[in-house]
Amino acid sequence: MTKSQDKLFKEGLKEQNLSKLKKVAKGDVHSHCGLGLRFSTFNKWAGGSVTKPPKAMDGIKGLDKYIFNETIGYIKTGKDVEFLIEEAVKEAISDGVTVLEPSIDCHDITYFNNENDFLDAIMAIKNKYKDKIDFRPEVGMPKLISPGALEDLLIPCIDSGIFKSIDLYGNETRDDDYERLKKYYRYARKKGLKLKVHAGEFQGPENIKKAIEILDVDEIQHGISSVNDQYAMDLIKERNIRLNICPSSNRILGSVKDMKKHPSRKLFDQGIKITINTDDLLIFDSGVSEEYLYLYKLGLFNEDELNEIRKMSLI
Secondary structure, three states, X not given: OHHHHHHHHHHHHHHOOHHHHOOOOEEEEEEEHHHOOOHHHHHHHHOOOOOOOOOOOOHHHHHHHHHHHHOHHHOOOHHHHHHHHHHHHHHHHHOOXXXXXXXXXXXXXXXXOOHHHHHHHHHHHHHHOOOOOEEOXXXXXXXXXXXXXXXXXXXXXXXXXXXXXXXXXXXXXOOHHHHHHHHHHHHHHHOOOEEEEEEOOOOOHHHHHHHHHHXXXXXXXXXXXXXXXXXXXXXXXXXXXXXXEOHHHHHHHOOOOOHHHOOHHHHHHOOOOEEEOOEOHHHHXXXXXXXXXHHHHHOOOOHHHHHHHHHHOOO
16 A cells, blocks of 8 residues: 555656545644635635635734634634534545644634533544544644633643644744743643644744753744754754644745745755645645645655655654
């Protein structure tokens, strides 16, 4: 099966055949559940009047502006959250994703009557699609999370046993939050969760080094600025940290100006483990299969290298 999958994937790239690529097992280990469906699906569900995401945005500031102005207002109930999570899972399955690690913000609990209803909803979706996909829910939190939310929302998620990893996202300039949240990362580690953090997409390698040294993470979402510092790359490799990279996100948000010189090439050549992912499908309109084909057409990687990266995402 593995050899036939390898063959089909390489053929799909060389023939630029998305249908073949979608038949091959792959992972999406950097995505956000509320934004993990196609815009067309979200727009239809929301009533058809949602403005399309722009093709270029001003970094996280521009991304947040779009999300808060165009998407969050439609999410009002637990049923809405359930819909968005399930659609993200269904979309991943249609793209051949067999390992899905989507971030579900701990604040989503507040849309439900209680935390048990929230957790039960996630488990129901996991069980519904267990024969088609390894759905590994990830608890996410913004850097602006309040102390009360950490105790009342994040801890129950960590304790539930449902979430397999934890992630932190938001303004990369807020390095002080690493120290504030360190004890929660340690607690998540004790409970068996994999530790992730958004770092080094817009800020330099120092941002990445702080995240590694303070939070002791297993994986970094993005981490592309490490390419500018040999020590940062050595630290990532020494600690066996995986970088979960999202090319279209980097392009649209402006963190990479010349995609033919995308940092993933040098990181791969340094022997650093990388994966290719969607980030926010609703915003960036590119599934994992499309991302692989995009990198192939850029000439950034050949079919053997991309197949190696694909298999890394299935671990």
